[in-house]
Amino acid sequence: MDIAFGRLKDVPVWILTGTFVSVLLVSWFARSLHRGITIRRKIRQLSSRNITGKKNNEPDHHNALRFTPVMQPHSFILGHLPILKALGNSLPKDAHPGYISERLVAEWKTYFPKEDSCPPVIYLDLWPFFPQPIIYVTSAEACYQLTQGNPQPRHPMFRWALTPATEGKDLISMACTSMSTHKLWRSLLNPGFSSRNLIASMPVLLEEVLIFSKMLKDAAGSGGNWGDLFTVYDKTIRLTFDIIARVALGLRLHEQTSGPGPLFQALSNVIPLVKMDTLWNRAERLLPKYRKTVSTNGKVMRDALLPQIERSAQSYGDDADTIVDLALRDLHVKSNGGGTVQLTPDLVDTIISQIKFFLFAGHNTTAQTICWTLYEVNKYENVKEALRAEHNEVLGANPLRAAETLRSQPYKIKELRYTSAVVKETLRLHALSETFRQGTASFDFEIDGKSFPTEDCMIQTNPIILHLREDLWPRPLEFLPERFMVPDGHALHPAKNAWRPFEMGSMRCIGEELAMIEIVLCLVFTVRELEFDFDWAGWDKLHDRSGPPDYVNGRRGYRCGDGVGHIKDNLPCRVKQRKLPA
Template identity: 50%
Template sequence: MEPYSPIFGHLPLMRALRQNWPSDAHSTYANLKIARDWKKYFPAASACPPVVYMDLWPIMPEPFAMIFDPAFASQLTQETPQPRHPMFKWAQIPLTGGLDLLSMDQADHKLWRSRLSPGFSPRNLGTHVPAIIEEVETFADALKVKAGKGAEWGDMFTLYDKTVALTFDVIVRVATGLRINEQTNTQGPMLLALRALISYLKLKSLPNRLGRLTPKYKRVINHNSKIMEDILRPQVISRLAALDTPGEEKTIIDMAIREAKISGQVPSSGFIDIVVSNIKIFLFAGHDTTAQTLSWVYWELQQHPEVLAKMRREHDEILGADPTLAKEILLQNHHKLNELRYTAAVIKETLRLHTPAGTLRQTGPDFRLVSKDGVVYPTHHTVTQTIPAAMHMSPAHWPRSVEFLPERFLVPEDHALRPVKNAYRPFELGSTRCIGEEMAMMEMKLALVFTVRELDFDFNYALWDRVIGREVRPGEEEVDGQRAYRAGQGIGYIKDNLPARVRRRSAGVV
């Protein structure tokens, strides 16, 4: 990219890319800006380059090769899949010690994914539907309490906190069998410990390497790791003893142990360490990205009332006109969730516009990214990274790319709205595709079923400013004209945790 400094590389450019944004705006917007304004940064190019090289030395030890094209991403993750970059393992060490699926080499990943995948299978998740519904019902009831009297708006609150509590309760219950009631007994020790550890999951940059040498880092990691270990390790050990007892519902721990025993392995201390580490990574990934996505779904539904009306009609058609009967219907036949095709499309379109992350890969000297016309893009000695957020917004791959159109996921393969192959990758693709995709979709659909027909949502940042006594001038605290934007580092969060208020819908209101 231009401009490039022989001394400072792209560091000045990165600062320029972040100009005119709030100081807490997430770095993903820089990648979107590169893709959108590519003519500025590649004046001699005729199109946005499929691979963009970013030199951030000495902050980062290696340059980034960022993939903006679906066909090139497929070469990296599917056609000749490359291993995850060691940066992943380094980043996860504060939480898992580097023993989790994200950190494992390809051989160990294949073995442990085969053991853990049955816990996330549709069949096993189906046995957890009553438990998930129980948690979702608690979530819906908590929102209804926030509504005003009659059809009036209630007081402002932050929705993201509610979705975090919901998704954490669900993943803990499905993974371990524990019901921790984070939604009703907030600020529980395990979630607080997990969130503290997550804040240290950062890439191997110079500042982050120095940060790990501080007494504070060691103190925070040791304290919060012990809290999680004291809760999770006894649970794994107890599930070992209870595995052969009758019962249809099986936790992710149960399924991993069963698969290991089938293969003849006797669970050892090292085995338990790996199970605990993977439960930690599931608790992290299984609550945060799902909570953010669900929050963004509610946001997009408010921005597009015609989409909300269509979703409500689908719920009426599939689950009956009385929303209070949805629980009974789904308990009798949870497969009806699969019939909510438009609801699933709304979630997918939200994930397209608000993509959680990409993947970082380490490529060997023999690996090359090659275009159809034979142009070679070398990647050795780089951090090779897919940029799904940019791919998802590319007009070259997505017709009407800036519009919110759930229908694009429902049209036939030959329809003009249909995206190109490999262009949709919020859960990434290939052998390391997100293991919890099915579960995330299930709990988000259930949350929407239990809320959107009975409640209206209003995301009112101007009112929130008054509530917290903050003065914001027009145009400030915005990204692309929106007060709701992705903030922070790592996975990030929604600005101000998405301030909201709700009201009860009147019967018969569309």
């Protein structure tokens, strides 16, 4: 022993450190590799079962009823990655992976040659990009079972992914670890997002949307001509950020007119760190740069939010109107009913985490959807005309008085049924989000007398796929807002549980109604006064781009990037003023 210590003393520190780090890396790598092999084996085992019967030598009688539609072929080295790569080959490099899922389901017969219809769930092996086998849910009934019938917990990966932005005390993360904590906080936060409170917040919403529409009008050319090119997303993202900060906390940020401010900037700095739990993303989190970015920006966000929370804790009462005011008032009633709510460090951390998540979840999704809505609407003259007719009828013929009408009669927004249907149809064609749930031994999908196990799998709903299924949505590629207005029983009426851009069940998007109101207001304050020209050719020219342009499904306006993604080039656009009625 002494000899060993004696020798150790002479070894330089850098060699000792290097050896230690190498051992750690090798064992970490070995563990990950072992995990990968386990996944590949599991998928092999599952796919060796006959999809319409049990594996020949399988003794377990339960398995006779269990089905595991694994996509074929499956490579032991690369899993299903080669299939996905091949499906993506015909897409532009920057196209969103959602298009690959779309193609996979459209071409299901190639991958499930023995089946008569596309399986309701599909088993995929995408290790090392996903740390577990994935189950893609492709049927409305299966989605229902997962989120409403027998709601399963969110996949823990969400919590891991969100940690750099929210430190894991937001609603999404809570639903990964404790359903009861999620339920408690959801009940505290629901009143702020209720229809009643949002209608009461109409003056605030109008104030922000009017700034947005003024900025668009300012971009129009003079004398009724087209103005210069600009990108719509850069304006919608600031609008939605301003709105959430005001509705959640009463914080007026003026992002639209003088951003980017520190809060927006700090959140934008940490969002790129919100990533899936993979081998290399784990490695990234060990780097000092990662830690510094998280702590510096976390402090900036905390400094911006804390004073407002303290104000809210002092002043919530009968005139409470922000989401945090209402949550604190509710907490007060629930906890003691006397004095004021004590802002303990844990409570402050949780509120900050929740608000950061509202800012995170609510700004990009809504901003992108405003872009997609304007893009879709402007393809169809009949849709624009129907929108204008509805706005004239409900809000009066003079668009310049619409704000006044909505301020005095905010409930009128509910009468804009066609406008709301246009937004819903846009969200059907451009569903930007989904849910990931954790599979367990106690939860199998039960469909048409067959049972599909989920143990040790990550389950992903796929609204994009569901929304394009012809059996659920007749004429699925057409833009038909009428679907959402026709009575039950009509061929176009949406099938039960089939429209899920905000998902469904106890964890469905809490901001659904807020997002819908924002988007409806954006239509109200633009379609009667402006014409839009989404001009990618002009944008190419402006940026000296040569070579053939990229298209997806014949369109230049396609979804790029990952996650929520973004519309190509952030939607380049020119606007001109329409002639108003005399």
